[in-house]
Amino acid sequence: MVSFRIASTSLLFKLMSPASAFSPNIGITTTTTRRRSTNIVYQHDGITSRLKSSQEDFVEKQKKVSSSNEGETDPSPSIRSYLDHQRAVFDDMSDYFNTEEATLPEIEPILDYLVKKALIQSSSSISSDLQNNTEEESKKVLKVLDVGCGTGALFSSYIKAADELGITLDIKGVDLSPKMISYAQENAKMLVQQDDDKHAIDCEMGDFVQKVLGLENSPATLVGFDGGVVEGTEGFRDSVVTAASTSLKEGGVFVIGHPLGAQFVEKLRKENPSTVPNGLPSREEFDDVVQFQQLEVMDFEEEIDIDGDGKKAEMYYASAVKKTHRMLRDVVRVRGVVDVGYGRGGKKLGVPTANLPASLFADALSNVPTGVYIGAAVIEGSSDEKLGRGVVHKAVVNVGYSPTFDGAENKEKIVEAHLIIDEGALEGDFYGETMRLALSGFLRPEMKFPSFPDLIKAIRNDVQNAKDSLDIHPYSTFAKHDPFLIDCKDVWVGKSGGDEEASYEFASTTQFLSEHTE
Helix, strand or coil: ECCCCCCCCCCCCEEEEECCCCCCCCCCCCCCCCCCCCCCCCCCCCCHHHHHHHHHHHHHHHHHHHCCCCCCCCCCCCCHHHHHHHHHHHHHHHHHHCCCCCCCCCCHHHHHHHHHHHHHHHHHHHHHHHHHCCCCCCCEEEEEEEEECCCCHHHHHHHHHHHHHHHHHEEEEEECHHHHHHHHHCCCHHHHCCCCCCCEEEEEEEEEEEHCCCCCCCCCEEEEEEHHHCCCCHHHHHHHHHHHHHHHHEEEEEEEEECCHHHHHHHHHHCCCCCCCCCCCCHHHHHHHCCCCCCCCEEEEECCCCCCCCCCEEEEEEEEECCCCCCEEEEEEEEECCCCCCCCCHHHCCCCEECCCCHHHHHHCCCCEEEEEEEEEEEEECCCCCCCCCCCCEEEEEEEEECCCCCCCCCCEEEEEEEECCCCCCCCCCCCEEEEEEEEEEECCCCCCHHHHHHHHHHHHHHHHHHHHHCCCCHHHHEEEHHHHHCCCCCCCCEEHHHHHHHHEEEHHHHHHHCCCC
16 A cells, blocks of 8 residues: 655555465555544645644754764665665654654645555455455455555554445555564554454564565555655665565556655755655656556646645655556567477467577576566568568567476576467478567566466466557557568677577667657
8 A cells, every 4th residue: 555654765655455465574665653543624724834844843853863873974875775774764763753743633634645545546456356256255355565664654544544445454564663663563453453453454674675576475456655765776766666566466556655745855855865865756757667667657646635625735646557567678689590499389388489599599598587578579581482471470488497397497598489370370380490589578477387287377368468468559669660570681680699690689678669659
């Protein structure tokens, strides 16, 4: 779900998923403070000066604490030193965050709005999972991973919104600060008991990125960030968004949010760059943040009219939905003679399969992570001579070792291209013929399936996802305009390595797309 820490220095986010999903070791970041139990009506009169004063006090407080935890100035701190600094700062500020003073009454309606908005967007993602379940299984449960949960200030907003929406929550709070987590555990226990144990909240200390990227996780339905995590160092921002995307299930929602908005975070950054090295992304920057992830921008909002009188308050809410594919930063082009392979292609898997010899592409494949990719393939030649040659075909490509085949795993990382071809559109097999293959997108990691039928089911799902994805930009642009695919008259030698028999290259996707528009 979404997390917000008013003073947060890192982007915070939450994961939500159906009850069957997600391991307790995944984390999402959120930090806020203890919340008042009274109901607050948002009023504009006098708020601007009060908020401004409170914000200035907070900026100075965090700046002072941050300075006291700084060693020698590091112009380009490592991710580890950045996280260590974060932990120390928020340990020192945990007592303050656990007071009512840390969250003004005027902010609470904005927090409630942001949390409820994220829950509504994520709840639509679980509806399809509930359709075929039994009455007992179909209870609406969202798993929430609250990363940077702080003292658990958002927990009450979650519960309030969930009760209004008829959703049951199973929340996992994660934070770098052991003192924050200690407070969060106490606050969570109290809130759950007050709500008659309808929801579950568990908290643990940890680093979200380390936990997610180092574990096998069931996909989640919602990931929510507050300004902090995205404000981290450049490498940290990329790793956090990658971890969030990895944690989500298809159709799940990734959220960045902050109740005081981008201008407040920018002020924090200017006054305290060691704790807040970057600001919140603009709409254009948010597009860039998710461009090479399995995410598509869903919503972007920077103002809110809480009571409908036309007076706007600053806030920040950006969300993206998990899709089946992601664009590669570099398109991978390979050309070589199709190998006989392992004899498990068209006959066993039900799709025409072309293997490129591992021995010729070892250097190229060392830089390509194992997984299932999508792209386009051409068997060189002319269709006038042999049907299906010289034509661009959609392709699903496995790069890896085929771990499902026990005892017959590939000894080397290989390229297995499954060509998506209409029946009767390809004459004969193509062993010994030269194939050009361009990988432009990624579907999923390579995995070992419990049985061969499960593998077949997965491949068929991959094929359908490829069919759907390759018809849209940017993938369709490669199929229509890439000279590598559409001009096969001359021998092609890739710029990254190889010779006239077999070669490869990695080329910037962004540059290609800037030069070719549909």
